[in-house]
Amino acid sequence: MVENYEAALGFIHGRTKFKKSDHLNRMKKFLALLGDPQDNVSAIHVAGTNGKGSTVAFTRDLLQSQGYTVGTFTSPFLVRFNERISVDGKAISDGDLIDLVNQVQPVVADLDAHYPEGGPTEFEIITAMMFLYFKNHVDVAVIEVGIGGLLDSTNVFTPAVSVITTVGFDHMKLLGNTLAEIASQKAGIIKPHVPVVVGKLPDEAMAVVNQTASAHQSPIYRLGKEIQAPIKSEAGWQEKFDFHFRDFNFKGLKISLLGDYQVDNASCALAAFLLYQQQHHQPVVAANVARSLDETVWAGRFEPLHKEPLIVIDGAHNEPAITELTRLLKQRFSDNEIFILFGVLADKQHDKMLSTLRTISNLHIILTTFKGPGTRQVTDPKALAAQYADDDRIEVIDNWQLAIGAVLQRMSAEDLFLITGSLYFISDVRAFFLEP
Structure with missing residues (x-):
């Protein structure tokens, strides 16, 4: 039993960071012992080399603007660890974090003692705590991949929509040295028949993502093809763009995050949100969409x-x-x-x-x-x-x-x-x- 916040963090950070991968079998066993909370979370899954955080923030605010209670799982944190598991933009309380650690601790001890490769890593524990928390506290979650996708601890559930924002060179020791290798890791979050929204990828990476989506019979919606988001102006501290996707047409959308790449992130978020709403037979209020995008902020990004x-x-x-x-x-x-x-x-x-x-x-x-x-x-x-x-x-x-x-x-x-x-x-x- 941990009794205070410092002890809870000590338990989490005291775990090993990386272990030899066993293709998520340890993570699945861990969650099974916790009652498989991930099976009771409705969520959008976001992977990518860059742009994940901003895309999560835009998606969260879009969902919130329609009245949902929205969980977000992000990393790393900017000010305090609790930010990683948030509801409606507010970090989990110290008390809830302590409760979650006490819930998972006996299961971790059991796996430490009996699982052939040893118990879960730090990130696996945080991921399991997130699923446990969101199961009881949110209508929908937006879950950011830690590293890669295919073997990431978050890749243990079937999302409503998958999103791949970008593919570039980072974490090559873990993901591979070519864009195709890195893309195959990111594309690992694509699930059978689940729609996938894809940002602007290099051709080599896009070929891998297209192939994976086709193999899984997953509808694919690509920025610059099925999703169009022409940028209109660059005046003041804002970006302005139009947005066309399926039957949706929005004119003069504005965001306060600067950069063409933030328009790309907002467009991926908006497409994922619209797909989610259609799946759940929910209306889309255009005024709420415009206001929510305009008001989204993401700390530490320009x-x-x-x-x-x-x-x-x-x-x-x-x-x-x-x-x-x-x-x-x-x-x-x-x-x-x-x-x-x-x-x-x-x-x-x-x-x-x-x-x-x-x-x-x-x-x-x-x-x-x-x-x-x-x-x-x-x-x-x-x-x-x-x-x-x-x-x-x-x-x-x-x-x-x-x-x-x-x-x-x-x-x-x-x-x-x-x-x-x-x-x-x-x-x-x-x-x-x-x-x-």
């Missing part, structure tokens, strides 16, 4: 923390995300001087990320470090800077708080200060600015 001077954080923690971020900066901030504070984990493609950022002309980059999660290493900023010794726009300030102070002294009111890289870094920076 999020302004201060207006004058403009200070923005963005958890662009891999190379595909940095590519999209760079495109956004060139589109919307070409007339501004841009100061970028960059800190990233060592297991990411940091050299490629930095070389992409360097294509922005009006740029000053400060490389820094931060405390990584657990035993994960952070990229050495001095070693990274040494690769670009001939670029005088790049400098190193090890202490990120001092780096923020240095940039604020140098920049003018018209400049942009962007702090980006690891989501763990962004979490620390957000707390630094927003906590009293």
Whole structure:
């Protein structure tokens, strides 16, 4: 029995992170011993290299706008662990978290003692707790895949709709070194006869997803084909677009998350929501759809923390995300001087990320470090800077708080200060600015 919040977190975080995969058999056994709660959760399942979090947020708000109580399962958390299991955007309470740990603990002990490969991992335990909680507390859940899809701990239920937002290079040690290999992992969430919504994928990845959907006789709806979302304007802190899908036509939809890729995420969310409503023979109120998309926010994704001077954080923690971020900066901030504070984990493609950022002309980059999660290493900023010794726009300030102070002294009111890289870094920076 755990008696307090610290002990509950200690139990969760004390578990091993990874174990040799046994094709989800351990996860299924774990859930069976808990009464298979996943079979009593109506849900939308979201996979993808990037865009999962924003897509989950848009989908949650769309469902909420129609009166549903909506659970979301996301990772990692930005401020507090409890955010990972949320209802209507509010994190699970400490008391409910303690109750869930006490529910799963005896089953974990049993598996530790008797299951051939040992008991469940940290993420398997959090996933099981989520299913247990959502079974009794929500009408519908939006469940984000942890890593990949095929062998992810969440991939143990039949969703109402599957969503694959993007496929790019990340977590290659686990998912494979080609886009086709990575796509086959993401496509692992496609279930027989369950519709799948797909964002803009490279041809190599799309071929795999098409093939998987066809093999499962799953209707597939692709952004740019069956789903059309032309962007109308890029003025002010918003994106504006039209949306056409099946019998639905929406004109002049607006979102407050910047970037063409956020229009893609919102469009995937809207298509998934419309499919869900049709399946459940529920009406769609156009005014609620428009309002909900306009009001969606997702912390840490090109999020302004201060207006004058403009200070923005963005958890662009891999190379595909940095590519999209760079495109956004060139589109919307070409007339501004841009100061970028960059800190990233060592297991990411940091050299490629930095070389992409360097294509922005009006740029000053400060490389820094931060405390990584657990035993994960952070990229050495001095070693990274040494690769670009001939670029005088790049400098190193090890202490990120001092780096923020240095940039604020140098920049003018018209400049942009962007702090980006690891989501763990962004979490620390957000707390630094927003906590009293």
